[in-house]
Amino acid sequence: MEGPRINPELPVGKRIQYFRQRAGKTRAVLAGLLGKSESWLKAVETGRLLPPRLPMLVRIAEMLKVSLADLTGAIEAPAETFSGSAHPALPAVRAAMSDYLLGMPSGVERVSTQQLRERLSSAWAARHASPLHRTTLGELLPGLIRDAQIAVRAASDLRERRDAYALLSETMNLVTFYVAYQPAASLLWRAVERAMAAAYDAEDPRTIAMSAWSLAQAHRDSGEWEQAQEVTMSALRLLDPLLSDGPAELLGMWGALQAEAAYTAAKVGDQGVALHHLDEASRAAQRLPVGYYQTMTSFSTAILPAHAVTVHVELRKAGEAARHAAVGNPADIPSRPRRARHLIEVARAYHARRDYEATAELLDKAYEAAPETIQFNGYARQMVGEMMDRVARMRRRAHDLAEKVGMLA
Secondary structure (H helix, E strand, C coil), X not given: CCCCCCCCCCCHHHHHHHHHHHCCCCHHHHHHHHCCCHHHHHHHHXXXXXXXXXXXXXXXXXXXXXXXXXXXXXXXXXXXXXXXXXXXXXXXXXXXXXXXXXCCCCCCCCCCHHHHHHHHHHHHHHHHHCCCHHHHHHHHXXXXXXXXXXXXXXXXXXHHHHHHHHHHHHHHHHHHHHHCCCCCHHHHHHHHHHHHHHHHHHCCHHHHHHHHXXXXXXXXXXXXXXXXXXXXXXXXXXHHHHCCCCCHHHHHHHHHHHHHHHHHHHHCCCHHHHHHHHHHHHHHHHHCCCCCCCCCCCCCCCCHHHHHHHHHHHCCCHHHHHHHHHHCCHHHCCCHXXXXXXXXXXXXXXXXXXXXXXXXXXXXXXXXXXXXHHCCCHHHHHHHHHHHHHCHHHHHHHHHHHHHCCCCC
């Protein structure tokens, strides 16, 4: 029997919407059957969230009584496109996260908070400088996770224990950068929650703000918009009274949280709120010392055009996103993975305008900046897959990109 006739250009989200409506199911009904919120399904259908991973796509196809090929448009290698792959070091990082050191290892030297602080600083610097940043972190994290726990256990007084908890929290936040975009959602949430728990034990506003930034991202990437914004606003309220007399680091985190609030608002299409928070982030950046760069979030004056691009891409204003992209110079972003992510966001703007040559060029530049960013980025993989499958004149170039990012392995 011949399959349903459907525009081959439709993205996965629109296909889900089409087949849902054809099946006579409301968003609320299908979302309930999937154990998801109606806002999550709306975000998938409208493209505000990436297509679900393969197991969820299979469930949706079964409930709508269509084939997976119908739902995906027969995109080549859907498992690779939507599920991604695990980094080779993931099992070692997972094992370290699962070892809670219930008994103090015998013969282990005491790890001082100063030593751990220096190693963490080096790990952040290595991540920003390395094009293979995930591999770099995969080598460093098992030891850091273990030693951060030992530092907490070995602390001799309350002040040292709080310092150790702050460093444990920062280590967990570093873990989230490694785990993100891999098929390890439960591990990501474990790291986020342990980061926040340790931050509370540290009783340090900066550490709590850093962990709130990570927690808000985890909520947002799960389609939990209200929870993401609630966490972000709570962290901003915590920092507000401390800014006038506090160090630049607090202002840097305040600016980073404003940018996150803008991103979340843009995700749900609330333009006024998004642009307000983007303006607040800009004002924060202008108050920072010259050359300041927040280590974890990359917040700085140089990153403002990148935030503006992402916000306008999410608001479906591709032209405005491209305009902001022209203002900034990606080379001014010192972090290679953050620079690559920015280039992918600019590519999204050009892809929305169907300027596929510019899209491919930007994705090539992202690969040059940090191959391990584009290899694990769902938006990049989706754009490459769509060009390879649906844009005849781009098929060869998209195929070369797909080979680079591991979609054809």
